[in-house]
Amino acid sequence: MTLPEGVERQEFDGDTGLATRGEPVYGEPVRDGWRRWDPSRSKLGSMLDLGMDTGLSGGETVLYLGAAAGTTVSHVADFAGPTYAVEFAPRPMRDLVLAAEDRENLFPLLKDARDPDSYSHIVEPVDILLQDVATRGQAAVAVANRRFLADDGLLLMAIKARSEDVTGDPEAVFENVLDELRESYEILETTRLEPYHDDHLGVIARPA
Template structure:
């Protein structure tokens, strides 16, 4: 028998089975799976188990992150959307009135997302380089949230050039920092602090920095808000 409880974040649930609990979202497309996750039916509703090992957003929530600004109807610019594993869960959360503009530079990574976007009409895949926002500025509008997971050596620079164009004042940023993509020889904590500083210099207020170990090695999630004028 399963029990469902709401988490503190809209559209995110805890499913209890005996002593175990799992993070989950309500499946917007019944029967849909992104990576062979378990589907659980409770009182006629279908939930998808959200694995923190496959999604840094889920790891952030499981590691007691306190600022998850994605809610129903959110408009999101997602840099490094890849095949859409995390995006499919965000798609459940934002519902039919929200939208995710997903940028990825790799056609191979993006290919499975085309099929996902056929089923989930709130995802718009865009094959493009996040270092060149002018190439998609005719498609992407102003958004409330930017989610960045590009595993590049200069993530805050990529965030900065995109947030200048697309992120509204007081809009939120979730930045997944992979320390080994920035400098493999330095301590991850030092790198996270440096990225925090860069974001501050770029006009962000830092709300939260959460180490994503053991789910993602040498990764942290930084959540920040763009300061208004």
């Protein structure tokens, strides 16, 4: 699996891990301008570290759903092109705005990913739809935001079993979400994100 241009494995205090070049955001280690990308704090980071074929090469236009305080999306903006970051909670949005101050290609949007009409006038067609939302109806969010994804683009998604159904068997929850996704997407690859994230499934899909 080839890492995107702008993402490298660097050594930090004797430990080798993913890194991007940019201003630090969440107290991560920094060496010679490279900031450590902690896969235990990032679903996309764990997907890359586990060798999933994300299709990322660098420079893509990205729509990121569930940006929170900017931990992952700041790394994405370090190597991607225009990066639209949707977050609905005001408190993490303040941190996200601070992360964007050092990244002119990162555009924070205080919006609800379940309501893409509210930002359809802002977001251009994108190459990559990245989704990391903690809510029921995760497949519905991905389907609703399919409108922004180019026909040859990719969905990179982390399904959170406990957000979908806190008592359900994770494997059954994953399969239910994947069945819903198949209404609009062709599933290319799935991988459990352990040991970094319990009861999470990384998904790579393309528009059907």
